Amino acid sequence: VPLLDRPWILASALVYLAGVLAIGVWSARRTRTARDFWIAGQSLGPVVTGIVTMAAAFSGFVFLGGPGLTYRIGLSSLFINASVGFTSGLLGWAVAKRLRLLAEVREVYTVPDAVLARYRSRVASGTAAVAILIGTVSYLGVQLLALGRLLEPVLGLPDLVGRWSFPAALAIGLGVLLFYSVVGGMVAGVYTDLFQGALMMLAALVVFGYAMASGGGLSRIGTTLAGSEAFGRTFLEPFGKTPVLTAFGFFFVFGIGVLGQPHMLHKFFMLRDPRKLRWLPFTLGFSQILCLLIWLGIGLAVPALVAQGRLAPLANPDEAAPLFLLHFTPGIVAGLAIAGILAAIMSTADSFMNIGSAVLVRDLPRAFGHPLRDELFWGRLATVAVTLGSTALAYAYNDLIALLGTFAFGTFGAALAPALAIGLNWRRVTATAATASIATGAGLNLVLELLNRQTWFPSLPKLPFAPGVLPGAVSLAASFTVLLGVTAWTARRGDPPLDPDVSAVMEA
Amino acid sequence: VTSRRAIGLLALLSPLLLAASFWGGEAAQWIWAVAVALFPVALIALGVTRGREGLGPLRLPLLLLAAVLTGSLVLLLALPDGGPTVFGLPLGTAWILFILVPVPLAIVAWAYAFSFDRFWLREEDLERLRQLRSAPREEG
Numbered sequence: 001v002p003l004l005d006r007p008w009i010l011a012s013a014l015v016y017l018a019g020v021l022a023i024g025v026w027s028a029r030r031t032r033t034a035r036d037f038w039i040a041g042q043s044l045g046p047v048v049t050g051i052v053t054m055a056a057a058f059s060g061f062v063f064l065g066g067p068g069l070t071y072r073i074g075l076s077s078l079f080i081n082a083s084v085g086f087t088s089g090l091l092g093w094a095v096a097k098r099l100r101l102l103a104e105v106r107e108v109y110t111v112p113d114a115v116l117a118r119y120r121s122r123v124a125s126g127t128a129a130v131a132i133l134i135g136t137v138s139y140l141g142v143q144l145l146a147l148g149r150l151l152e153p154v155l156g157l158p159d160l161v162g163r164w165s166f167p168a169a170l171a172i173g174l175g176v177l178l179f180y181s182v183v184g185g186m187v188a189g190v191y192t193d194l195f196q197g198a199l200m201m202l203a204a205l206v207v208f209g210y211a212m213a214s215g216g217g218l219s220r221i222g223t224t225l226a227g228s229e230a231f232g233r234t235f236l237e238p239f240g241k242t243p244v245l246t247a248f249g250f251f252f253v254f255g256i257g258v259l260g261q262p263h264m265l266h267k268f269f270m271l272r273d274p275r276k277l278r279w280l281p282f283t284l285g286f287s288q289i290l291c292l293l294i295w296l297g298i299g300l301a302v303p304a305l306v307a308q309g310r311l312a313p314l315a316n317p318d319e320a321a322p323l324f325l326l327h328f329t330p331g332i333v334a335g336l337a338i339a340g341i342l343a344a345i346m347s348t349a350d351s352f353m354n355i356g357s358a359v360l361v362r363d364l365p366r367a368f369g370h371p372l373r374d375e376l377f378w379g380r381l382a383t384v385a386v387t388l389g390s391t392a393l394a395y396a397y398n399d400l401i402a403l404l405g406t407f408a409f410g411t412f413g414a415a416l417a418p419a420l421a422i423g424l425n426w427r428r429v430t431a432t433a434a435t436a437s438i439a440t441g442a443g444l445n446l447v448l449e450l451l452n453r454q455t456w457f458p459s460l461p462k463l464p465f466a467p468g469v470l471p472g473a474v475s476l477a478a479s480f481t482v483l484l485g486v487t488a489w490t491a492r493r494g495d496p497p498l499d500p501d502v503s504a505v506m507e508a
Numbered sequence: 509v510t511s512r513r514a515i516g517l518l519a520l521l522s523p524l525l526l527a528a529s530f531w532g533g534e535a536a537q538w539i540w541a542v543a544v545a546l547f548p549v550a551l552i553a554l555g556v557t558r559g560r561e562g563l564g565p566l567r568l569p570l571l572l573l574a575a576v577l578t579g580s581l582v583l584l585l586a587l588p589d590g591g592p593t594v595f596g597l598p599l600g601t602a603w604i605l606f607i608l609v610p611v612p613l614a615i616v617a618w619a620y621a622f623s624f625d626r627f628w629l630r631e632e633d634l635e636r637l638r639q640l641r642s643a644p645r646e647e648g
Contacts, residue, residue, distance in 0.1 A: 082604050086548055087548075095555070105641045244537045248541060248581070277624070421551050425555045477529070478526055504636055508629065
């Protein structure tokens with residue numbers, strides 16, 4: 001990462017960190033029960049729900065990894081985001097209403113709670129909890145390491161503490177995150193996410209304006225890139241540098257896998273009034289599109305600036321965003337953008353800290369038939385344990401955790417999307433089918449992704465798929481197939497009738 | 509009937525996507541284009557269907573969504589090298605930016621809000637749920 005220790009950037013980062021700490025202090029007094037800690041007292045309005053769902057969903061990858069990926073593979077990276085037009089509606093129609101209504105009739109605070117209520121199976125709920133824990137540890141570990149790596153240059157720590165700069169940066173980031181997440185639980189989580197989401201949208205909009213202006217506008221950027229030797233027209237084509245099946249795989253995994261993301265679904269339990277779901281696709285969809293402008297803007301501007309000879313070719317594509325911010329935006333905008341990137345990382349991290357602790361303190365004990373009594377106390381303790389555990393694992397097994405983190409979205413999607421999106425809308429789905437689908441989705445995705453990317457054992461077989469096929473897409477399709485197949489197989493025997501309240505939720 | 513059709517479509521598309529992942533070639537690309545476009549529409553249709561009312565007022569928006577998604581992905585696949593240049597970008601890329609992302613969002617955001625209390629979540633649904641929630645307490 002290039003040097004980021006300029007005064008505006010340092011000031012913005014410090015103001016941002018002070019802001020989230022202040023929200024932590026404010027929310028500490030509002031966190032008195034387990035309901036407050038897990039679902040923010042079920043007190044959110046529609047705009048807040050939309051923005052915090054977006055903030056939890058969009059990690060630092062949108063701000064840093066996205067532009068870097070575009071520099072590497074061209075505009076075919078847009079297929080990752082092309083589904084954003086319908087995903088908010090898909091979430092609303094397929095899962096959000098039923099999840100929120102379950103929370104209306106039952107004490108449902110988490111996705112495994114919802115699985116337990118729907119299927120009345122502790123095996124299904126426990127399997128979902130384990131899948132969520134695996135994804136959470138890797139997702140969280142990657143976010144925390146990214147936070148440390150970003151804070152290190154921003155706070156100028158290499159000059160201050162030398163070789164201890166990364167551990168020091170990580171400790172500062174962890175300290176802030178743990179403070180507000182432990183004392184304020186999800187109350188702090190959602191209000192920091194609201195602040196962070198607003199910051200992300202503002203930063204994305206402003207940086208997009210600068211990106212388009214620096215490259216001479218969309219049309220000129222396109223003409224420059226098409227005529228350059230380094231990039232050429234292929235860079236701009238929809239399938240330019242990416243196999244067609246990879247592009248459609250992105251569309252499928254990110255378009256359908258969204259139905260299994262616990263950090264997004266969790267937010268629906270927090271809405272005060274189910275009738276306010278009416279505005280979910282609007283607030284979520286438009287806030288997502290606003291944030292994605294930074295991916296498109298920097299993703300187009302940086303290669304154009306390289307093609308125009310105004311920026312040296314990048315040795316590391318992930319430096320696209322920091323280099324653009326340092327060289328082509330005023331200090332105050334760069335500061336705003338860096339605060340936006342910190343916000344994107346921390347808003348995703350705090351969601352997973354809460355979800356991970358819920359798995360340990362609520363979901364797994366209930367799956368084993370031994371619910372804990374003082375969930376608020378144990379939840380706070382588990383938040384610390386999950387966070388420090390994920391950090392230690394990520395620190396010790398950096399490559400493995402980074403690898404797991406990169407496909408955690410696919411793991412969540414393959415594990416949970418079929419059991420929720422079909423199971424909450426079709427009463428014939430059995431608990432056996434849901435358990436088989438969750439286990440298949442999570443297990444198959446882990447195995448396929450590790451086989452696909454591992455370099456430790458060269459003698460292991462290569463995957464038998466057509467070129468370009470994404471393991472995550474195969475796992476997702478397999479998980480749906482298993483759910484429907486096992487349902488057909490077990491439906492004749494069937495499950496006992498649904499409880500009247502759950503049945504009413506599914507009919508509503 | 510609509511639920512059964514949606515389930516039937518999903519039961520067809522899921523193994524088809526899986527099988528096409530092994531085949532590869534041009535046929536697999538066309539299968540993927542159509543299947544990944546119809547998949548979300550089938551899931552939405554399954555979620556939206558309400559007994560005898562079926563898709564109710566959402567029939568037209570969902571047909572429109574299916575047409576935009578399927579038409580867009582098929583068009584992208586059919587355009588050689590992304591097609592002619594529009595606004596400095598290949599037509600296919602411009603289509604993603606100006607049609608494939610914003611048009612579905614406009615359709616779903618409008619259709620969701622428009623049909624919400626008349627069809628999707630009615631006051632009587634909530635009233636029934638409130639009664640069911642209070643029932644065990646009264647019994648207890």
